[in-house]
Amino acid sequence: MxxxxxxxxxxxxxxxxxxxxxxADGVVPTNGTPPDGPAQVAAAGPRAQGRREEYELxxxxxxxxxxxxxxQPRVVNAPGEDLCxxxxxxxxxxxxxxxxxxxxxxxxxxxxxxxxISARAQETGNGELADTVWLAGARxxxxxxxxxxxxxxxxxxxxxxxxxxxxxxxxxx
Numbered sequence: 001m002x003x004x005x006x007x008x009x010x011x012x013x014x015x016x017x018x019x020x021x022x023x024a025d026g027v028v029p030t031n032g033t034p035p036d037g038p039a040q041v042a043a044a045g046p047r048a049q050g051r052r053e054e055y056e057l058x059x060x061x062x063x064x065x066x067x068x069x070x071x072q073p074r075v076v077n078a079p080g081e082d083l084c085x086x087x088x089x090x091x092x093x094x095x096x097x098x099x100x101x102x103x104x105x106x107x108x109x110x111x112x113x114x115x116x117i118s119a120r121a122q123e124t125g126n127g128e129l130a131d132t133v134w135l136a137g138a139r140x141x142x143x144x145x146x147x148x149x150x151x152x153x154x155x156x157x158x159x160x161x162x163x164x165x166x167x168x169x170x171x172x173x
Contacts, residue, residue: 003039003056007064008075010057010094018090021076021083038063038138045142047107054102059138061095062111064088070122070130107141114138117156129156129164136171148173 001009012019039059042048048055060075067073068088076091078084092115099108114137121130133156140149152166160166 003053003060004075006053006057007060010061011075011091014090014094017083018076018087021078021087023075023077038134041135041138042142045139045144047104047144048142051102054098055142058095058099058102059141061091061098062115063134065091065095066115066118066134069119106144110137110140110145113153114140117153120156126164129167132164132167132171136167139171139173146170146173 008022011022039056042059043052043056064073064075065088068076068078068084068091073084073087076087078087096108096111099111114133117137118130118133121127121133136149136152140146148166149170152163152170155163155166
């Protein structure tokens with residue numbers, strides 16, 4: 001079962017409105033979705049060793065929440081902007097609670113920064129930076145935050161024009 005299918009099953013198990021919005025077949029078809037997104041990047045790292053499926057599910061839930069806010073979701077089909085925001089918030093909370101259950105407070109902190117920086121990038125119309133932050137942040141979750149990623153986050157919080165190049169360097173280091 002794929003991580004997106006596991007996410008669909010988890011969302012259905014939650015019941016309520018979120019369960020009602022899961023696509024009938026479990027995954028909304030998308031064009032161009034990379035096979036190795038942030039969830040797979042994080043789960044491939046040594047910090048996820050022995051719990052790769054759990055990390056992948058956590059990241060899929062949080063990334064799906066982000067996509068409900070800013071992109072094209074793959075599992076949840078929410079009609080209307082308000083329900084997209086509510087479902088996205090619910091998936092953020094669900095993913096973070098699963099991560100807390102894994103006892104990885106460092107990853108919780110990294111995800112908080114990742115969500116903040118990507119949201120700020122989206123608000124300023126910089127989708128390229130938002131996408132790059134997701135890859136760099138996922139790498140930090142799976143491998144630990146490198147000094148280049150920590151520097152890139154500082155540039156992001158300072159609204160530096162150099163942040164995109166720094167995030168790219170840390171994402172592909």
